[in-house]
Amino acid sequence: MQTFTEENYLKTIYKLSEDAESVTTNQLAAVLHTKAASVTDMLKKLSEKKLIDYIPYYGVTLTETGKRIAVDVVRRHRLWEYFLVEKLNFKWDEVHEMAEELEHISSVELVDRLDQFMGHPAYDPHGDPIPDKHGRIKQHEFKPISQLSVDECGVISGVREHSPAFLQYLEKLNLMLGNQIRVIEVLVYDQSVVLTVNQSENKISISKEAAKNILVTS
Amino acid sequence: MQTFTEENYLKTIYKLSEDAESVTTNQLAAVLHTKAASVTDMLKKLSEKKLIDYIPYYGVTLTETGKRIAVDVVRRHRLWEYFLVEKLNFKWDEVHEMAEELEHISSVELVDRLDQFMGHPAYDPHGDPIPDKHGRIKQHEFKPISQLSVDECGVISGVREHSPAFLQYLEKLNLMLGNQIRVIEVLVYDQSVVLTVNQSENKISISKEAAKNILVTS
DNA sequence: TAAATTATTTAGATTAGTCTAAAACTTAAG
DNA sequence: CTTAAGTTTTAGACTAATCTAAATAATTTA
Numbered sequence: 001m002q003t004f005t006e007e008n009y010l011k012t013i014y015k016l017s018e019d020a021e022s023v024t025t026n027q028l029a030a031v032l033h034t035k036a037a038s039v040t041d042m043l044k045k046l047s048e049k050k051l052i053d054y055i056p057y058y059g060v061t062l063t064e065t066g067k068r069i070a071v072d073v074v075r076r077h078r079l080w081e082y083f084l085v086e087k088l089n090f091k092w093d094e095v096h097e098m099a100e101e102l103e104h105i106s107s108v109e110l111v112d113r114l115d116q117f118m119g120h121p122a123y124d125p126h127g128d129p130i131p132d133k134h135g136r137i138k139q140h141e142f143k144p145i146s147q148l149s150v151d152e153c154g155v156i157s158g159v160r161e162h163s164p165a166f167l168q169y170l171e172k173l174n175l176m177l178g179n180q181i182r183v184i185e186v187l188v189y190d191q192s193v194v195l196t197v198n199q200s201e202n203k204i205s206i207s208k209e210a211a212k213n214i215l216v217t218s
Numbered sequence: 219m220q221t222f223t224e225e226n227y228l229k230t231i232y233k234l235s236e237d238a239e240s241v242t243t244n245q246l247a248a249v250l251h252t253k254a255a256s257v258t259d260m261l262k263k264l265s266e267k268k269l270i271d272y273i274p275y276y277g278v279t280l281t282e283t284g285k286r287i288a289v290d291v292v293r294r295h296r297l298w299e300y301f302l303v304e305k306l307n308f309k310w311d312e313v314h315e316m317a318e319e320l321e322h323i324s325s326v327e328l329v330d331r332l333d334q335f336m337g338h339p340a341y342d343p344h345g346d347p348i349p350d351k352h353g354r355i356k357q358h359e360f361k362p363i364s365q366l367s368v369d370e371c372g373v374i375s376g377v378r379e380h381s382p383a384f385l386q387y388l389e390k391l392n393l394m395l396g397n398q399i400r401v402i403e404v405l406v407y408d409q410s411v412v413l414t415v416n417q418s419e420n421k422i423s424i425s426k427e428a429a430k431n432i433l434v435t436s
Numbered sequence: 437t438a439a440a441t442t443a444t445t446t447a448g449a450t451t452a453g454t455c456t457a458a459a460a461c462t463t464a465a466g
Numbered sequence: 467c468t469t470a471a472g473t474t475t476t477a478g479a480c481t482a483a484t485c486t487a488a489a490t491a492a493t494t495t496a
Contacts, residue, residue, distance in 0.1 A: 005483065025444055038484050040445055045482090057444060057491060088331040098325050105319045113306040223453065243474055256454050258475055263452090275461060275474060 002051075004104045007073050008032065009042050010051060011103075013062055014070035022059035068135055075131040076111050077103040078124035083114060085125040092125040093167035126167075127158025127177050127215065142215035145193055146208060148183045154216025155180050161213040173197070173204050175214060220269075222322045225291050226250065227260050228269060229321075231280055232288035240277035286353055293349040294329050295321040296342035301332060303343040310343040311385035344385075345376030345395050345433065360433035363399065363411055364426060371400045372434025379431040391415070391422050393432060 002010070012031050016023040025043070029036045047054035051066035062070060080102040084095040105111075112133055115121075122138055124130055129138045142158050156179050159170070170176065174197050184203055185194040191208040206214075220228070230249050234241040243261070247254045265272035269284035280288060298320040302313040323329075330351055333339075340356055342348055347356045360376050374397050377388070388394065392415050402421055403412040409426040424432075 003482080026442095034483090035485065036444060037446080037486080041483075084328070088328070088335055090327075090331070094327075098323070098328050101323045101325075102320075105316070107316050107319075109308075109312075110302070110306070110316050113308070117306055221452080244472095252453090253455065254474060255456080255476080259453075 001106070002069060005042070006046065006049075006051075007069065007104055009039075009046060010062065010066055010070040011073045011077075013052065013060060014067065014074065017062065022061050024059045028060075071131045071135045071137070073103050075133075075135075076105070078128055078130040079111060079114055079118070079121070081124045081126070082118055082121045082130065086118060086121075091167075091171070093164040093171070095125065096162055096164070123158075125177075126162055127156075140217070142217060144212045145181065145183070145195070145206075145214045145216055146191070146211035148193075148216070150183050150186060152218070153180060153182045154218050156214060157217045158215035159213055160215060166210075166213065169210075170214070173206070175204075175206075181216065219324070220287060223260070224264065224267075224269075225287065225322055227257075227264060228280065228284055228288040229291040229295075231270065231278060232285065232292065235280065240279050242277045246278075289349045289353045289355070291321050293351075293353075294323070296346055296348040297329060297332055297336070297339070299342045299344070300336055300339045300348065304336060304339075309385075309389075311382040311389070313343065314380055314382070341376075343395075344380055345374075358435070360435060362430045363401070363413070363424075363432045363434055364409070364429035366401045366411075366434070368401050368404060370436070371398060372436050373398050374432060375435045376433035377431055378433060384428075384431065387428075388432070391424070393422075393424075399434065 009028070009032070012028060013023050016027055016031065025036050025039045028034075028039045028043075032039070043052065043054045043060055046052045046066070047060075050063055051069065052060050052062055054060045077099045080099040081095045084090045084098060085092060090098075115130075115133065120132075121130055127142070129140060131137045140157070143154075144160065145154065148154060156175060156177055158177070159167070175181070179197050180199070181195045181197050182199075183193060183195050186192075187194070191211070192205055193208070193211045194203050194205045196203055227246070227250070230246060231241050234245055234249065243254050243257045246252075246257045246261075250257070261270065261272045261278055264270045264284070265278075268281055269287065270278050270280055272278045295317045298317040299313045302308045302316060303310060308316075333351065338350070339348055345360070347358060349355045358375070361372075362378065363372065366372060374393060374395055376395070377385070393399070397415050398417070399413045399415050400417075401411060401413050404410075405412070409429070410423055411426070411429045412421050412423045414421055
């Protein structure tokens with residue numbers, strides 16, 4: 001059994017591990033809004049519990065046990081997000097904080113029943129895959145809009161940034177999950193992208209950063 | 219904003235206050251599975267926050283603010299229990315521990331939406347009233363089976379003991395909420411009660427203690 | 437490759453909640 | 467009304483998670 005805090009560390013290490021081989025102390029401190037010294041202390045503790053492999057000064061990776069726990073936390077987070085949006089009618093930009101609390105409720109039975117109640121959803125409201133009860137995750141082939149060429153189409157299937165501000169911005173532009181986009185033009189000087197949504201006449205322009213953070217399937 | 223622990227103290231003081239004028243240190247220690255010294259420390263803290271009126275050596279009562287928080291915790295607890303039983307199909311003896319965790323999720327909006335999702339239930343799965351969002355509680359006129367006379371009838375509407383063992387025992391005897399009972403006989407030597415359920419021929423006998431812990435309306 | 441910069445760890449302190457043991461207070465009994 | 471018993475509080479210590487400041491290791495730069 002882990003504490004709330006330990007689970008947050010494991011989850012964060014897990015997420016950061018998707019982008020890089022190993023995770024550094026400062027990265028963790030930044031994401032967890034804490035100080036490097038605090039992170040070091042926790043890494044020692046998690047290492048003693050054999051939930052991570054920790055080499056001082058060189059970073060950290062999850063052990064199999066640690067990874068399993070992290071995936072469970074992610075599963076719970078995404079299932080609760082799905083519940084909040086689909087059953088309680090929250091909007092996709094409102095659910096993150098609540099799910100941050102709900103993900104630490106420990107009962108395995110509760111999560112499995114919740115999963116069943118909702119019909120075993122595969123993706124959360126932001127398009128992220130929901131691990132199943134055995135920790136298996138559907139691997140999806142998403143790529144950012146920034147990698148599309150002019151005239152290429154795609155269906156919006158996920159986001160790489162979950163801040164309410166960004167999600168509200170997408171909603172305002174009708175860039176919601178399931179909508180089809182077509183790239184009209186990529187401006188040379190700032191790589192901003194002009195595109196249309198669902199065959200509409202209306203052209204909208206998004207920055208390079210936004211284009212990197214919207215994921216599509218073709 | 220209170221911590222998890224503070225909320226548990228307030229909730230416990232609230233519940234114990236229903237039976238007695240003021241609540242003592244040792245009572246709290248017993249219910250919270252902690253030591254009297256720890257309770258004293260917490261009472262000082264809650265007193266400084268003006269959530270309780272605390273007179274050293276003489277016990278404690280809730281202030282209006284403290285009571286409001288306690289009622290909110292109770293509301294969340296009972297709403298989550300209702301959810302677990304009605305939506306996730308848990309049995310009434312399985313939900314207490316989970317609700318103990320869920321009750322501390324802080325979002326007011328979450329609880330109100332949950333309440334709405336379930337159609338504003340008035341009673342939880344054990345027959346306890348669920349406070350509304352303004353903290354109002356339906357006062358019900360329940361009395362224990364032990365106060366019925368021979369030949370009196372009643373509808374089982376609540377319990378005064380929530381342990382899984384007791385709830386499972388009631389389920390086995392078909393002494394579930396909504397069922398009608400009739401007192402056939404009260405034995406003189408130990409005040410155990412013989413009764414029938416839902417007009418059945420079958421007579422069952424329960425101890426004085428059990429009779430005290432089952433509440434009926436007439 | 438030595439110096440400067442950056443990243444990380446160590447040392448020592450803090451806060452919340454808890455504990456044991458001892459002291460102080462209240463209540464009950466004779 | 468004094469003593470004994472029981473209850474509550476105080477004193478001092480512990481653990482988990484955090485912090486700041488200082489020390490040390492790694493990396494970058496000249």
